[in-house]
Amino acid sequence: MAAEIKLFLCVILIFFTLKCVRTLNNDNNDADVAERLLILEDLLAEMENIVLETDVKVSEALDKLDDSKDTLMRDVSRLQNTAAKHARKSYKKSRKDVKKELSYDSTILKEMIQTVENINTNKIVGDRSDEIVEDTSSSEIISNQTQGTLDSEIVQSEDMSESRIMFKATMLTEQQYHPGDTIIFPKTINNFGEGYDSDYGIFVTPRRGTYYFTVQLHLYGGRGVDVGVFVGDECITWTKMTPYHDSCNNLAAITRLNVGDVVYVKQLSDPWGKVFKSLKSDLWNTFSGVLIR
Known part of the structure; x- marks a missing residue:
């Protein structure tokens, strides 16, 4: 904007100089010096008016530029607030997804542990039933085998606790x-x-x-x-x-x-x-x- 104003003023000065030279050249007769001064004053007055009009236009352009800058800053602030809101929404959504995933993993883990416990329980019950059926010929043998089975179960339970x-x-x-x-x-x-x-x-x-x-x-x-x-x-x-x-x-x-x-x-x-x-x-x-x- 400043470069354009300087170029405009230079054009005005060149125009003013040419007009002065043309006026002096056309005056073949020796005119009165006072008349020439009046012509120069008129030209200077015209130039001053042009400069004042240019200053007004520059001031208006700068005011518009400031208004545009303020509008742009408000738009940037609005965009930043919008981005922050979206970021907070994304963060809350990601937290919900993580909690949901943890809940799902916890459910799978409980099911796995329950399955292992059921398998061990069924194995113990099955072993005990087989031993009782096979040794029904003697109450003394049944008693001994039952006691041995219970001891084995206790040892197995202790081993499972230690191996966990x-x-x-x-x-x-x-x-x-x-x-x-x-x-x-x-x-x-x-x-x-x-x-x-x-x-x-x-x-x-x-x-x-x-x-x-x-x-x-x-x-x-x-x-x-x-x-x-x-x-x-x-x-x-x-x-x-x-x-x-x-x-x-x-x-x-x-x-x-x-x-x-x-x-x-x-x-x-x-x-x-x-x-x-x-x-x-x-x-x-x-x-x-x-x-x-």
Whole structure:
């Protein structure tokens, strides 16, 4: 806009100069100096009016430009608010999907455990019936075999309890971690199979099979963090936790493991300050796992 104004004024000056020269050349007779001055004053007055009109037009153009800028800023603000609303709706929808998936996984896990218990119960009842039918010839033999069967059942039950693999650990203090750090849950609530190491926050697989792991972390509102579950150097699942308010966030994974595989929770991003909130409760920040078969 400024360059166009300068060009316009230059054209006016050139026009003014040519007009002055033409006036002087046409005056073959020696005119009065006063008359020439009057002509020059008229020309200068015309030029001044043109400059004033140009200033008015420039001012109007600048006002329109300011109005356009204000309109654009309002549109940008409106778009930002709309984007924020969509982001909040997407976050709420993703939370509902995660809760639904966790509920579905929990149902499958309960059904698997119930199936295993039913199989073991049927096996024990079947063995006991076979032993009673086969040894009906003597009450003394029946008594001995029944006692032996009961002893065997007790031993088998104890073996099943000892062979069960399950752990749950919690974090009671607010710790600050950095990207690549293992999140340690130092307090062990239960540790059947002795696979979880509370000093290092890792679970070392004692038996080959399919395992189910869950992670729950209570975060301060507005302090997001990325967290993943790792087997060795491989990330088997991760999530971006970005709560608007203080809340618990969950992560779950089902995977097939071999003996000696190391499972742990790792922080993947670098938030500002502490993000994990704790009020010395066993229920807020937890890491757990179970062998399902």
